[in-house]
Amino acid sequence: MVWDDLDKERILQIMRQISGEDADESIAPIPQYRIKGDGAGYYWSPTTKSFIKINRGTGVYIISYRIDDKGRILVFDGKNSFAISYKDLEKIGFN
Numbered sequence: 001m002v003w004d005d006l007d008k009e010r011i012l013q014i015m016r017q018i019s020g021e022d023a024d025e026s027i028a029p030i031p032q033y034r035i036k037g038d039g040a041g042y043y044w045s046p047t048t049k050s051f052i053k054i055n056r057g058t059g060v061y062i063i064s065y066r067i068d069d070k071g072r073i074l075v076f077d078g079k080n081s082f083a084i085s086y087k088d089l090e091k092i093g094f095n
Contacts, residue, residue, distance in 0.1 A: 014061045033089040043082040
């Protein structure tokens with residue numbers, strides 16, 4: 001699968017930002033995005049190998065910009081990692 005080899009330092013940086021710990025100064029801060037739209041959406045989670053229900057409007061961080069065969073990238077919402085099209089996200093910056 002396209003996301004078999006993830007950047008572990010990027011994931012750790014995201015976890016530090018979410019938890020409020022001091023971020024690693026040698027790694028650039030990871031911007032937050034929001035899923036466009038309202039209501040619930042169902043997204044593929046490669047970790048659970050199933051679809052999961054996520055509310056649109058949820059803040060996410062991009063884990064990997066590598067695009068799978070369906071045109072999706074991998075994101076993390078603080079609890080779940082899932083695949084979503086980049087066009088379904090809007091950048092909200094550093095919150």
